[in-house]
Amino acid sequence: MIALTHPYINDPKYWRERAEELRSIAKLLDDTDAKRQMRAIAASYDRLAEHTQQQSKENKSGEASAASTLIKGADDLMLDQLKESNRSWAARMVSENADFFRRLERQQAPKYLWIGCSDSRVPANTIVGVDPGELFVHRNVANLASPQDANYLSVLQFAVDVLKVKHIMVVGHYGCGGVSAAVDDERRGLVDHWLHPIREVCRAHRSELDDIVDTRARLDRLCELNVMQQVRNVASDVFVLNAWARGQKLAVHGWIYSISDGLIRDLNVTVSGPEEL
């Protein structure tokens, strides 16, 4: 997003420099997708440079209207970039497997339900390297499985009763902003209600958490404890208990992801039946 107050917004030189910067970064990248995407954004900056050049030649009336036209132009270009990127992704998938989308269209039969955080840095399919169709996904702030949340319950019931997934993984992540916001004593409004279950977890493990001196390490431990609690919530839900009662195979796992190294750690709190609760 380009701020309205950007001092160089009308300066074609600014956009040319940004485009050059991106191209020099793209040269250093190994990942060809990232390289191509960065070059495409650089090309959209080139178009902005041309646009601003043209704009200043035409000397349109009023700085403000020129700026707002440009901002709309910049936003549109960014959105165009997403659409372009989608087209190239779809083409790549078909080039690798001509039947890819036809197969997905026919059915979805994922074996896994992923309950994760909404954080943009924790994209479910990407971090476990699986294609569309492999994961049924529910995400919310701080990966909560709250028994009063109709959205989560609907997803859980569909996954267990209809898709008959074999595994449910609750996936938290270190440095979770939601977990941190739950316990920082600031008031934010509605989200404070949403995050209330994390404060309960914090209270229940007060002495363990108080013994951790380092603030970051304490929050990371709370992220783990939150995942463990959500695993218990899922495993004690009536949909899951009913599935076990009718002999359906189903395991609930607790994982935590580290944004700093891209790795998932298993918290070893798997529940595979009511006797393990």
Ligand SMILES: [Zn+2]
């Ligand atoms: Zn998070």
